[in-house]
Amino acid sequence: MPNKSTTGLVDGARSLLRATVGLIYPTLCLGCEVRLPEITDDELPICPACLRRLPRATTGQVSKRLVRLPDTAGVFNELFALWVFDEGGTIQRLQHALKYQNRPQLGERLGRYMAGALNGEFGHPLYDAVFPIPLARRRQLERGYNQSRRLALGMAEVLNDHPDVPQGLLVRTRATRSQTNLSRAKRWINVSGAFGLAETTDLTNHRVLLVDDILTTGATMTAAALPLREAGAMVDLAVFAVVAV
Ligand SMILES: [Zn+2]
Numbered sequence: 001m002p003n004k005s006t007t008g009l010v011d012g013a014r015s016l017l018r019a020t021v022g023l024i025y026p027t028l029c030l031g032c033e034v035r036l037p038e039i040t041d042d043e044l045p046i047c048p049a050c051l052r053r054l055p056r057a058t059t060g061q062v063s064k065r066l067v068r069l070p071d072t073a074g075v076f077n078e079l080f081a082l083w084v085f086d087e088g089g090t091i092q093r094l095q096h097a098l099k100y101q102n103r104p105q106l107g108e109r110l111g112r113y114m115a116g117a118l119n120g121e122f123g124h125p126l127y128d129a130v131f132p133i134p135l136a137r138r139r140q141l142e143r144g145y146n147q148s149r150r151l152a153l154g155m156a157e158v159l160n161d162h163p164d165v166p167q168g169l170l171v172r173t174r175a176t177r178s179q180t181n182l183s184r185a186k187r188w189i190n191v192s193g194a195f196g197l198a199e200t201t202d203l204t205n206h207r208v209l210l211v212d213d214i215l216t217t218g219a220t221m222t223a224a225a226l227p228l229r230e231a232g233a234m235v236d237l238a239v240f241a242v243v244a245v
Contacts, residue, residue, distance in 0.1 A: 030097065031090040042112050045097075050090055057081035057242045064245045065218045069188055072218070075225050077207070077234045078125070080118050081242035085214055091241050095213060104145040111154020111211075114240055119158070125236070127163040128206040130156045131170045133224050134195070151240065152211040163209070170224060171198045179220060187219040195224040197231060204232035215239040 027036045031050025039045060046054075062079040066072045083091050098106050119125075132148035140146055152165045173196040179187050210225055215237075225235045 030093045041109065042116075044094070044109060044113055045106070046090060046094070054090060055084040055086065057084045057244075061242050061244050062215060062218070062237065062239075065215060065242065066222065068184060068245075069218055069222055071192075071226075072222050075222055075229055075235065076237050078122055078236040080114075080121060080236065080238040081215060081240070082114050082117055083241045085241040085243040095241070098147045098150075098213065099143065102144065104147075104150045107145075107147050107150025108154035108157075110240055111151040111156075112158045113154075114151065114238060115155040115158035118155070118238055119160075122236075124160050126160045126207065127209045127236070128203075128233075129164045129166055130159070130209045130211060131166065131224075131228065133210070133212040133220060134170055134172050136172060136175065148212050151213065152209075155209070155211060155238065159209075169198055169201065170228065171196060179216070184217045184219070187217050188223075191219050191223040193223065196227045201231050203228060206233045207236065208233045209236045209238055211238050213240055215242045 027039055027045050028034065029036055029047040029050055030045050031053070032047060034047050036045060036047060044051065059079045059081075061084065062081050066076070066079070085091055085095075094106075094110070097103055098110065130152045132146060132150075132152040135143070135146040135148065149165065149167075156163050156165050172194055174194050176190050176194050179190065182190060208228055210221060210228065212221055215221060221237055221239075225237070228235050
């Protein structure tokens, strides 16, 4: 255990470092690139004006996506999407930063923000667990982290009673191709049956939250929800953006 004076020194060095890094690499708004003052752990690198302009999503926009897939009736309980995806806009830059710029902390920040909005919309629900969509092994190796897991960890910090974020229970049971550039029907064929539980688990009377970054066709989310449903869980869905139909 470091003693108090060492902790003070470390903290001092850390804030000095942060201030120096802030001078060299100031945080810029992902929307308008205005320089932001130092942001807290709960804030996003988006200025208040750009944040207000982001299009809020509705449950209807998510369900419109899901009804186009086979086998989805009754899979999900509540549906939550924070924003509507804006190709070439702030939300796409946020997604890009999260996935490709080695910024796992941004995922946790965004997760905390999502959970605040979800709490407001669903009246502070109580979850037994939060499951991120497991990343394909190769992608995990390339990226070094699973962005959905970072979102889930951030959400769990803010949700009632801080639910578990189990690792290694919901797994990919076979390799799939990247969903990019596949048609809706092909996406479903590609991921259907690609997820399972690593061990027999009884989730009867459990309410769980399944988390991903962007919902495009909903094929991946639905395929990942099925084993949780089969184990008896009630599954809610949360993403930070939905691609509107
Ligand atoms: Zn801005």
